[in-house]
Structures are given as structure tokens and as C-alpha cells.
Amino acid sequence: MATRKILTVGLELASTDTTHATFRSKASLLDWDIFLFRPEISEFLHNYYETYQGKPSFNDAGSFAAKECCEHWRREIKQAIETGKTVVVFLPSLYEAYVDTGGRSYSGTGRNQKVTRHVAPLTNYDTLPVSLSPVKTTGSSMKLAPKGVEVLAAYWAEFGDRSNYNVVLSASEVPACVLTRAGDKPVGAIYRSKSSAGTLLLLPDLDFSPPSFTKRKGNSTVWSSDATKFAGAFLSALVGLDKALRSSSEVTPEPTWAAATLYTLAPEAALHVQLLEAERQVEHAQRKKEEISEAIAIAAMPRALLYEKGKPLEAAIIHALSTLGFKAEPFKQSDSEFDVVFDSAEGRLIGEAEGKDTKAVNIDKLRQLSMNIHEDLQREEVSEPAKPVLFGNAYRLQEPPERSDPFTEKCHTAAASSSTALVATTDLFPPVQYLLAHADPEYAAACRSALLSAIGRVAFPIPPIAAAERNDEMDREER
Structure with a gap:
């Protein structure tokens, strides 16, 4: 029609x-x-x-x-x-x-x-x-x-x-x-x-x-x-x-021929110069806008800890661990590939990450993590086993307060027997959020220590500001 x-x-x-x-x-x-x-x-x-x-x-x-x-x-x-x-x-x-x-x-x-x-x-x-x-x-x-x-x-x-x-x-x-x-x-x-x-x-x-x-x-x-x-x-x-x-x-x-230089008017020519300058300014502003948008995307990366899976989740975990003071990076060499290897003065760790849409993280990734620890130990430059860490983002499409336990009961049991730390990435987000806003080496060190010493689910220390607010609230309730 x-x-x-x-x-x-x-x-x-x-x-x-x-x-x-x-x-x-x-x-x-x-x-x-x-x-x-x-x-x-x-x-x-x-x-x-x-x-x-x-x-x-x-x-x-x-x-x-x-x-x-x-x-x-x-x-x-x-x-x-x-x-x-x-x-x-x-x-x-x-x-x-x-x-x-x-x-x-x-x-x-x-x-x-x-x-x-x-x-x-x-x-x-x-x-x-x-x-x-x-x-x-x-x-x-x-x-x-x-x-x-x-x-x-x-x-x-x-x-x-x-x-x-x-x-x-x-x-x-x-x-x-x-x-x-x-x-x-x-x-x-x-x-x-x-x-x-x-x-x-x-x-x-x-x-x-x-x-x-x-x-x-x-x-x-x-x-x-x-x-x-x-x-x-x-x-x-x-x-x-x-x-x-x-x-x-x-x-x-306007016919095409009417735009020829022969018919150009003086006021029109001057305005064209102004238009070119305005377009240059717009182009510069657009480039600046794109640069800021890219910077915002990078700055917002830690938020992926709350909802992502796969490679984006792994990238967010590496960024978070770096914020805690670890040297963190993915590892790939010959037949070995680990989601993240991270270390600091306190110790060396290997992590695997798993995101689940509507379920808790099960023991499948723990098996993979155990194999990774043994493969890593077989390398000549490694003298002792790394600390195993399983990062889980379960029920990732729900808002964090509404989620159930991110790890299955079997996962908790297996983690206890293998001295594995279980990190809910939603638990990792508040420390990272705090450290990105405050230079606090002592708190970062406490978070690293919590990771290295944990067997089972890691309980990160409460960020100082949140702890102070909670204490104030408790004081008000007592009064």
C-alpha cells in the first residue's frame, strides 16, 4: 500500500x-x-x-x-x-x-x-x-x-x-x-x-x-x-x-546548480564558516563524551560482581582482587588455563569463577579447581600448593538481599575438606566499593587475610564506614 x-x-x-x-x-x-x-x-x-x-x-x-x-x-x-x-x-x-x-x-x-x-x-x-x-x-x-x-x-x-x-x-x-x-x-x-x-x-x-x-x-x-x-x-x-x-x-x-560558488552570497559564506566551527566544536564534544562514556564503563566494572557470569564476571573479579591489593591475572600456558591466579605478600591463590542464573553453585567447579591446583603445582617454578578459591555468583538475576545461599550443601562440605575458600561475589562487592572511595591499606590487608585464612565461605570485614553507621544505629536503639 x-x-x-x-x-x-x-x-x-x-x-x-x-x-x-x-x-x-x-x-x-x-x-x-x-x-x-x-x-x-x-x-x-x-x-x-x-x-x-x-x-x-x-x-x-x-x-x-x-x-x-x-x-x-x-x-x-x-x-x-x-x-x-x-x-x-x-x-x-x-x-x-x-x-x-x-x-x-x-x-x-x-x-x-x-x-x-x-x-x-x-x-x-x-x-x-x-x-x-x-x-x-x-x-x-x-x-x-x-x-x-x-x-x-x-x-x-x-x-x-x-x-x-x-x-x-x-x-x-x-x-x-x-x-x-x-x-x-x-x-x-x-x-x-x-x-x-x-x-x-x-x-x-x-x-x-x-x-x-x-x-x-x-x-x-x-x-x-x-x-x-x-x-x-x-x-x-x-x-x-x-x-x-x-x-x-x-x-x-534548491536545484543542485544553485549551490555553485557562482551564486554564493556574502552573508551565507560567513555563516558557513561559523557552521563549520560549530560542527568542529560538536565533534570535539562528541569525542569527549565517548571518552567519558568509556571511562564510566570501566569505573562501573566492579558492579558486574553482582550480576554477571563467564568472562565478564572473571574480569570483574580480577579488577576487584587488584583493588584489594593482590597482583591478579588470568593464566594460560600450554594445556593449563585458570580463571585467575592472584598473590600478595601474604600468599598465593588460584581461583575459579561460576555464575548461575537461578541456582546455587555446585561442586562441579570445585573438581575443576582441585585439578587446577595440582596442575599448577607440577610447574617447576611452583614449590607449594596455592590456596584454592571458588568465586560464585548464584541467583545472579535476583537482587542480592533476596538470594539464597550461593553454594550448595555439598559445595560447603567439599570446601571444608579441601581447605577451599568460597567467595560470594556479592560479598566481595562492598569491600571493593569502599576501597574505590577510600585509600585504606589496613582494611585492604584485612580483606586479603580473610581470603587467605578462610575455609568455606569468606566473611570479609565490614567496611569502616558501614561499621560506624551500624554502631551509631545500635547506640540510638540502646538510648
Whole structure:
């Protein structure tokens, strides 16, 4: 049906004539003719840990992701319109939150020091390259603006009764195309590019996922005939609307020959120089952003102790052991391969790591670890057996406080008979978290000693700050 390439974000249609992308997608709109967008940032809701002025305040990760996504779509929409694309936005309810700016202020000293995060407001309407000042409200009684919106007549005749508004656009000079029936408040707008046939069309919302649009088929949920019928009629109306918007545009696309140097104007040339400098600054900022993102990924590596398995878990363990003051590295030589060999002035150890999705770590890895100890001892440069350590990240997809014993009973029994230390990687995380924030050689040495002396599950010493907080709490309870 549709010869136009159509991308949807924030809404899905029961049609093979469209391609759907997630809000987190980094898709370029230059690859598409029509973009259908319904901006939502509520999916970041699980990334907040407090509220500010009664609204969600996203944590560091949620703040970065939400701001990055909003900026991506704002930039892509602006560029798409400038290059002659049609962007249709269905206006959802206003969603307001606060994001971390990265700024911090400090008051007090020592244990009484208080750190204040600096936050800034963010809404789902920050995805749009126009100022709308949306005010949250709801209604369904609407009409087309009296002038300049003839192109909307066919669409509105078919879908006006199914539309509803979630916001009123209170910014000044909004080029309104749909108004509330009472009060003539703008609830839709048309922004036309001054240099191309591109258009940003803001329309009242539609319900794209009513219960009648899906049905059960075996163990799956599939589109219903109602959904397919709606998608066909809707896309036909949108393609017709796109055609009408293009034909009504008063801008003629610039011929290639008109861009030749012969026709260049002096003010234009000066602005091109400014544009090149601005693009250079953007490129520099992008490189800086990528460098910081890579640094964040490295700095966040210890968190993999809580949820990873395989090579990523092994890398996190090596990083953690290095933080405790061990010299730690994987070992591979001829037929021998050990997950980690680590040593310090206090002694030498060999470790194996195992991550389990929904089970406790069993004795299989202990057998492998025992073989590794014997293989290691056969090497000429090794004079005595290394201390065996089994690192386990059991039930790794659950939050740590909800997990059961990470090692099976047989694993505990076998560890006791072989003098093996059992390390739950979730137990290793708090010491590492503390040491990355505080230079404390004595505490690091105590952690190394706990590892070397343990038979069975290792009990790391409580980080001094956590111990002090616990003592304060006990004192308060006694009083």
C-alpha cells in the first residue's frame, strides 16, 4: 500500500508497511520518509531512587540515558524536517522528572559531610525541537483551526472522533492546527520548514493499543483483525496527509546548480564558516563524551560482581582482587588455563569463577579447581600448593538481599575438606566499593587475610564506614 518508508517510535501498528524502533534506538531519521512519534520517558522510571518536589528523580544511569535519548530525537527530528521529511507527533500526557546534572555541593566535614546532588527538570516534550510549554489536561472535544489547515481535513474527518488531547500548548505563537472546542486552546500544531518541504505535525493522541487490537493464539499474543483494519486505514490517511503537506509547501527544493560558488552570497559564506566551527566544536564534544562514556564503563566494572557470569564476571573479579591489593591475572600456558591466579605478600591463590542464573553453585567447579591446583603445582617454578578459591555468583538475576545461599550443601562440605575458600561475589562487592572511595591499606590487608585464612565461605570485614553507621544505629536503639 505505502510506497513511503515509515518509522514508528512509541507506537506500533499491525502492518508490514512500517518499521518499529524503541525509544532508546539511535536510528537516523534520514533513512525514512515519514516518522510517527509518541514521546514517552516513563520507561526510565525504574532508574530513580528518590523524588524531588514530588516528581521522580532519576539516578545517574537513568539521568544519562533519558537525557541522551531526548537529545537524540530532538536532533534527529530537527534534521529530518530540514531535509524535507514529514514528522508526525502524537502528543501524550506530560511526564515530568528530574535528572542528575553531574554537579555536587558539599557541606560539613568527615562523617557529618553531606553531599547534595544538583538536578534539572526533564520532560518527554524535551524530545521536540520546538518550545510548546505544555500544560497537562485531558479532553476530547476539539475542532480544526479556522485557517490554513485544509490539508488536515481528510485525516480529521476519519480520526478526529477517536482522538483525545492530553496537553494544551500554552507557548506564545504556536501555529495551531487543532483547538479545543471551548476556549480555542491549541492542542495541535503545524511547523513548516522555511528551507525545505519538511513538516513537523503535532496531533492530539490516539489509542494505538486498545484491548481489541490483540488476541491470544496458543501461548502467544498476536494482532487482531481490528488492529490490521485500523493500521491499513490509518497509514492510508497518513500517506495522504504527507502528500498533501508536500504539495501545499511553498518551498521549492534548491536545484543542485544553485549551490555553485557562482551564486554564493556574502552573508551565507560567513555563516558557513561559523557552521563549520560549530560542527568542529560538536565533534570535539562528541569525542569527549565517548571518552567519558568509556571511562564510566570501566569505573562501573566492579558492579558486574553482582550480576554477571563467564568472562565478564572473571574480569570483574580480577579488577576487584587488584583493588584489594593482590597482583591478579588470568593464566594460560600450554594445556593449563585458570580463571585467575592472584598473590600478595601474604600468599598465593588460584581461583575459579561460576555464575548461575537461578541456582546455587555446585561442586562441579570445585573438581575443576582441585585439578587446577595440582596442575599448577607440577610447574617447576611452583614449590607449594596455592590456596584454592571458588568465586560464585548464584541467583545472579535476583537482587542480592533476596538470594539464597550461593553454594550448595555439598559445595560447603567439599570446601571444608579441601581447605577451599568460597567467595560470594556479592560479598566481595562492598569491600571493593569502599576501597574505590577510600585509600585504606589496613582494611585492604584485612580483606586479603580473610581470603587467605578462610575455609568455606569468606566473611570479609565490614567496611569502616558501614561499621560506624551500624554502631551509631545500635547506640540510638540502646538510648
